[in-house]
Amino acid sequence: GAVVSQHPSWVICKSGTSVKIECRSLDFQATTMFWYRQFPKQSLMLMATSNEGSKATYEQGVEKDKFLINHASLTLSTLTVTSAHPEDSSFYICSAGTGSPYEQYFGPGTRLTVT
Amino acid sequence: AQTVTQSQPEMSVQDAETVTLSCTYDTSENNYYLFWYKQPPSRQMILVIRQEAYKQQNATENRFSVNFQKAAKSFSLKISDSQLGDTAMYFCAFMSRDYKLSFGAGTTVTVRA
Numbered sequence: 001g002a003v004v005s006q007h008p009s010w011v012i013c014k015s016g017t018s019v020k021i022e023c024r025s026l027d028f029q030a031t032t033m034f035w036y037r038q039f040p041k042q043s044l045m046l047m048a049t050s051n052e053g054s055k056a057t058y059e060q061g062v063e064k065d066k067f068l069i070n071h072a073s074l075t076l077s078t079l080t081v082t083s084a085h086p087e088d089s090s091f092y093i094c095s096a097g098t099g100s101p102y103e104q105y106f107g108p109g110t111r112l113t114v115t
Numbered sequence: 116a117q118t119v120t121q122s123q124p125e126m127s128v129q130d131a132e133t134v135t136l137s138c139t140y141d142t143s144e145n146n147y148y149l150f151w152y153k154q155p156p157s158r159q160m161i162l163v164i165r166q167e168a169y170k171q172q173n174a175t176e177n178r179f180s181v182n183f184q185k186a187a188k189s190f191s192l193k194i195s196d197s198q199l200g201d202t203a204m205y206f207c208a209f210m211s212r213d214y215k216l217s218f219g220a221g222t223t224v225t226v227r228a
Contacts, residue, residue, distance in 0.1 A: 041204075044216075
């Protein structure tokens with residue numbers, strides 16, 4: 001149990017286009033989902049927190065108009081990178097929680113390459 | 116965000132030996148949670164062990180154990196009887212009351228055959 005999926009696992013897009021990444025909790029309902037960004041051989045940086053049915057809360061320094069997050073249901077959150085640029089190339093990871101500090105599960109990540 | 120410091124960028128250990136990873140953190144909170152996560156080359160984050168700050172007893176999960184020193188704000192991970200499959204990047208993480216995780220910079224562990 002407690003499986004989180006991400007789709008796609010790898011995406012290449014052209015500069016100026018938008019790309020959507022999905023995060024799904026497959027066998028549980030996630031009250032909260034978190035989105036992280038990870039550069040090669042670096043740590044995870046929290047980008048935003050989303051709760052089902054409400055607006056996402058962005059961390060300081062994260063452009064909310066560039067990284068659109070939607071948490072439309074208890075099993076799905078999406079991250080849309082708008083007008084992507086090469087500097088947005090990174091590894092994006094989501095995690096889903098049930099409200100308990102013990103229960104936060106990570107997706108396998110999505111590699112975004114912007115050319 | 117809380118500050119989590121891992122001062123060892125890389126560690127190498129012979130298989131079957133023991134390695135200890137250090138982690139310190141800075142917080143003014145009294146109740147919180149600490150975690151060690153493993154990220155193998157697949158990049159899937161895997162929970163290794165967790166510790167509640169209100170518990171004095173150190174957590175243990177099979178070959179993995181922690182040394183939690185609350186006053187010193189220290190949370191080290193000991194991997195005993197290291198195995199090749201333990202090769203990965205290890206992150207120490209602090210969870211605040213709002214369930215947000217702050218990660219350390221990570222320590223790359225390489226287990227040598």
